[in-house]
Amino acid sequence: MTRGWIRPGATRPCSLVVCRGCCCGDPRKNPGTDHAGQLERLRQAAAASGGRLAVRTSDCLGPCGQANVVVVQPSTEARRRGARAAWIGWALDDDCLDDILAWVEAGGPGLAEPPATLALQMIDPPADARRRAR
Template sequence: MRPFAERPCTLVVCRGCCCGSPRKHPGVDHEGQLARLRDAADASGGRMAVRTSECLGPCGQANVVVVQPSAEGRRRGARAAWFGWVLDDDATDDILAWAAAGGPGVAEPSPALELQRVPAPLPPSRRPRV
């Protein structure tokens, strides 16, 4: 296991109820997208990691990918960046290019990627009561 100081930029790919679902987005190669992300992480020499998660929350913006900063990005004050509508090769390419360049706190996202940024959902303890 890598020590925290070497933590890479990590892509968290939602594959829960809506994201990755051929029912919601039948024209998207969800498995192919995940394979591309994993292949890029494997080829990064440990500078990037990919993991999947169950539902991350903003289902209206599926497919969601969260880019977590590397240890260096965190030292520079960066926080995780959330992106929605990651449904095509261009969006996947933009995320991979940004993560390869260092991701949050290290490199600036492309203008196209910035347009896909979505707010992180509030944790359950901070959600308003209804």
């Protein structure tokens, strides 16, 4: 089966995978966070990026103890240089979103260093994600 959105040789922008499953995005777990507002802000940034950023959601990425989780996936260019996805935990406030968006604007994983505060929030991906990345 061929997926129309993945073309051989196509270049992909840096993309954000925003967990919105059992724990992430749940106001009962993190009641002080505007989960819907966060997602809308990221989607607006993607729309304004001119194709340099894509945003999608996932039902559950796994590390529920570090909710909210956002995975920053490198662009095609960065992957060619050996970059891997960066997993960010505790993405609960505007400061964290500011850091993520600034990093992506600068190029994201493999092309730019993350802000120091964001680097402190990076987490290890679950074991099954590491196996898929090899």
